[in-house]
Amino acid sequence: MKKNTIKRIKEAFPHFNERPITENDFWRASKKFKIVVRRLPLEIDGYYERYKGRNYILLSERLTGRKWLHTALHEFCHFLFDVPIGKTNYVLYRKRSDIDRDDPRERWADAFATICLMPFPEIIRLSKEPPPEDQDTLRLCLDRLTVKSHYGI
Ligand SMILES: [Zn+2]
Secondary structure, three states: OOOOHHHHHHHOOOOOOOOOHHHHHHHHHHHHEEEEEEOOOOOOOOOEEEEOOOEEEEEEEOOOHHHHHHHHHHHHHHHOOOOOOOOOOEEEEOOOOOOOOOHHHHHHHHHHHHHOOOOOHHHHHHHHOOOOOOOOHHHHHHHHHHHHHHOOO
């Protein structure tokens, strides 16, 4: 993990990988960077778009709760890292089920969202308790450990 990467993230989310990033954090960061966030009847979970120099995060109105937040943060990650400098129009889609695992931008955007939802101190805390019974939380913990082994964060 490059130092500049963390610096860029902390501009948006000062508590990244310290405590869980909440929906409020997401809205605050979107406001700070003047990103327009909309819920729409989409076939896909969501996408990030830059159009005429303005930034948009478009999210499926089907999404709720943790899935919504994970997708919103995934798209935010594209805003932070994946727009080629000088481009005023740009789109990055997220497929509904088969995220393109070969695209490092997609893998990192997923990893980023997972870290946001499950910062490492939280993993340490949970490891001292009985395993979570909730399947989604268990899945998130396993994903988080995979991120740790791939990205070292
Ligand atoms: Zn994506």
